[in-house]
Amino acid sequence: MRDEIDRGGAGEPNSSAAGNQQEPTTNLVTAAPVAATDADPDATNPTATAAAGSSETNGPLPAVGSISEGVGRASISSVPEPQQPVHGHTAPESLESPSKPIIGAAVESNDSQQPGASEPIVTQPELDSHGTRGDGAQEPKSEAATAPGPVGTLSLDEKEKSPQPSKAAGPASAPPGATGPLNPERLQFLADEISRNVGQVQAEEVARLRTATAALELAGAVRPPPDAIMSWFTNMSIVSAVRVFQSWRVFDTIPAGKGESISYADLAAKVDAEEAFLIRMSWMLSSTGVLRHIEPGRVAHTPTSIMLRENEAMGSMFKIMCTNVVDVSAILPAYFDTYGRREPLGPAHIPTSFLAGRPELEYFELLNEDPDRIKLFMRAMAVAHRRVPTIGMYDMSWVLDRADQDPSRLAWVDVGGGNGHTVKVFREAYPGLRANQCAIQDLPEVLDEAQKQAESDDALRGVSWIPVNFHKDVPVKGALIYYLRHIARDYSDPVFTTILRNIAAALAPDSRVLVSEQLLAGAPPPVYAAFKDYAMLSLGGKERTLEQFGAVAAAAGLRVSGVFRDQATPHAVVEFALQE
Numbered sequence: 141m142r143d144e145i146d147r148g149g150a151g152e153p154n155s156s157a158a159g160n161q162q163e164p165t166t167n168l169v170t171a172a173p174v175a176a177t178d179a180d181p182d183a184t185n186p187t188a189t190a191a192a193g194s195s196e197t198n199g200p201l202p203a204v205g206s207i208s209e210g211v212g213r214a215s216i217s218s219v220p221e222p223q224q225p226v227h228g229h230t231a232p233e234s235l236e237s238p239s240k241p242i243i244g245a246a247v248e249s250n251d252s253q254q255p256g257a258s259e260p261i262v263t264q265p266e267l268d269s270h271g272t273r274g275d276g277a278q279e280p281k282s283e284a285a286t287a288p289g290p291v292g293t294l295s296l297d298e299k300e301k302s303p304q305p306s307k308a309a310g311p312a313s314a315p316p317g318a319t320g321p322l323n324p325e326r327l328q329f330l331a332d333e334i335s336r337n338v339g340q341v342q343a344e345e346v347a348r349l350r351t352a353t354a355a356l357e358l359a360g361a362v363r364p365p366p367d368a369i370m371s372w373f374t375n376m377s378i379v380s381a382v383r384v385f386q387s388w389r390v391f392d393t394i395p396a397g398k399g400e401s402i403s404y405a406d407l408a409a410k411v412d413a414e415e416a417f418l419i420r421m422s423w424m425l426s427s428t429g430v431l432r433h434i435e436p437g438r439v440a441h442t443p444t445s446i447m448l449r450e451n452e453a454m455g456s457m458f459k460i461m462c463t464n465v466v467d468v469s470a471i472l473p474a475y476f477d478t479y480g481r482r483e484p485l486g487p488a489h490i491p492t493s494f495l496a497g498r499p500e501l502e503y504f505e506l507l508n509e510d511p512d513r514i515k516l517f518m519r520a521m522a523v524a525h526r527r528v529p530t531i532g533m534y535d536m537s538w539v540l541d542r543a544d545q546d547p548s549r550l551a552w553v554d555v556g557g558g559n560g561h562t563v564k565v566f567r568e569a570y571p572g573l574r575a576n577q578c579a580i581q582d583l584p585e586v587l588d589e590a591q592k593q594a595e596s597d598d599a600l601r602g603v604s605w606i607p608v609n610f611h612k613d614v615p616v617k618g619a620l621i622y623y624l625r626h627i628a629r630d631y632s633d634p635v636f637t638t639i640l641r642n643i644a645a646a647l648a649p650d651s652r653v654l655v656s657e658q659l660l661a662g663a664p665p666p667v668y669a670a671f672k673d674y675a676m677l678s679l680g681g682k683e684r685t686l687e688q689f690g691a692v693a694a695a696a697g698l699r700v701s702g703v704f705r706d707q708a709t710p711h712a713v714v715e716f717a718l719q720e
């Protein structure tokens with residue numbers, strides 16, 4: 141939902157910007173065809189799994205004190221018709237057509253558009269009892285719909301009751317008790333939320349998730365403090381047991397077919413573990429609904445555990461989080477003793493590089509030193525990609541119109557676009573966005589791998605792959621949109637300011653920068669938002685409020701020209717333009 145619209149100010153074509161155009165410092169490389177093979181099972185809410193329980197477990201308890209961004213729209217990333225002007229965004233009448241771009245020109249190629257190739261690949265259709273469609277495929281879910289657990293979250297109900305926000309939406313627009321501290325009003329809200337939805341839980345995925353979220357938060361609120369403190373370690377113990385089982389390949393060894401299970405004896409033999417100890421280790425997971433214990437002496441997958449297999453996107457995300465949250469937590473006190481009690485500035489000398497004993501490296505330099513690790517990261521990104529909305533916020537109509545008017549101009553530059561998965565989503569949602577008007581910029585090491593993966597992907601055939609270091613330069617000038625999704629949060633204010641300044645130098649007067657990120661709102665923010673911000677600390681990054689984005693933009697010579705909020709999550713697209 142767009143809060144603020146400011147499409148003015150494009151003014152005359154900026155002759156100095158045009159005059160500053162330079163030849164790209166890198167060659168544009170046109171992708172060869174390939175197939176998307178990211179076997180990413182769509183995330184199923186582990187909390188919901190735990191809360192829903194299993195008839196064959198011994199009363200699984202929900203993961204204690206787990207967290208959720210709130211239960212909202214169930215399939216944001218699958219919104220089929222984003223062209224609806226739901227956000228009130230209109231193409232600015234006053235925008236000048238840019239001068240003919242010499243640099244930033246679209247690459248000539250045959251643009252074979254094959255929308256419809258985006259059906260998510262589901263690797264275990266037999267385990268589709270949690271929110272999947274009848275054909276076993278699962279609608280991609282927003283993070284709100286798939287994130288685990290409760291506590292301090294925005295709920296769908298809040299969104300439904302809220303008037304459409306006209307300004308920065310925050311707790312002020314929410315019904316009483318929908319967010320904020322766990323005071324009596326909030327407890328009442330949670331109790332009402334459970335009552336409202338409990339009758340529908342079997343029938344409706346969203347109601348089920350909402351109820352589970354509210355129930356867990358309520359339980360957390362009434363838990364006696366010592367129990368609450370111990371519950372933190374319950375979650376840590378789940379993480380610990382999963383780590384061990386991942387390293388023993390337990391999740392890959394348990395059969396994944398519908399109705400299949402394995403005896404502990406067979407499992408122990410296959411993973412070379414002592415049977416009695418394996419059983420004991422598994423209690424931590426079957427008691428919390430991660431695995432399913434079956435009497436007498438068998439174990440089976442749940443929709444949660446199946447995602448923890450090697451090569452699954454969620455399994456990769458789990459490993460990344462183990463390093464960035466669990467391992468980093470062990471060295472944080474020493475880190476702050478070394479660098480001072482202040483926000484890490486980065487991009488180097490951040491907690492993750494300190495942990496690795498390579499403090500002089502940036503996070504992505506660290507990753508890129510190890511090809512396996514970068515693959516792990518790219519797989520994990522597929523989870524992040526699906527758990528937050530990509531399309532459906534920004535009204536693309538003016539971009540498509542303008543791109544159509546000048547087919548030689550680059551329309552879409554995805555800065556830090558990784559393996560092109562976001563460009564793919566946009567191209568499939570907006571077939572008018574031509575491949576030869578799209579460019580994906582990323583580090584050369586990342587693009588090497590990305591281009592290989594994209595070779596047979598119709599949606600990416602014909603796009604440009606442009607190696608860059610965005611800390612130093614953004615070489616393509618004068619494109620319509622410079623899109624940064626999940627880039628800002630990786631960096632501190634000074635570092636992100638430099639990135640934006642480099643982009644600002646590339647802008648034509650009517651160009652826009654789109655930053656697609658969570659917007660922090662409320663103090664304290666909802667717990668999932670707070671968690672994401674805390675997790676970014678390990679990279680020297682941070683989540684930001686709209687005001688903080690405005691400050692960074694101003695320092696980079698830009699201004700916030702629009703805000704487009706997702707209706708169900710704190711995710712938004714913040715639009716920047718050159719300062720007037």
Ligand SMILES: C[S@@+](CC[C@H](N)C(=O)[O-])C[C@H]1O[C@@H](n2cnc3c(N)ncnc32)[C@H](O)[C@@H]1O
Nearest residue numbers: 504556557558582583586608609610611625626
């Ligand atoms: C968190 S990922 C986001 C990927 C993608 N935009 C998305 O939303 O899924 C950050 C991306 O920035 C890229 N990146 C990191 N440092 C970079 C740099 N100095 N120059 C260009 N790209 C960089 C990474 O390789 C990675 O693909």
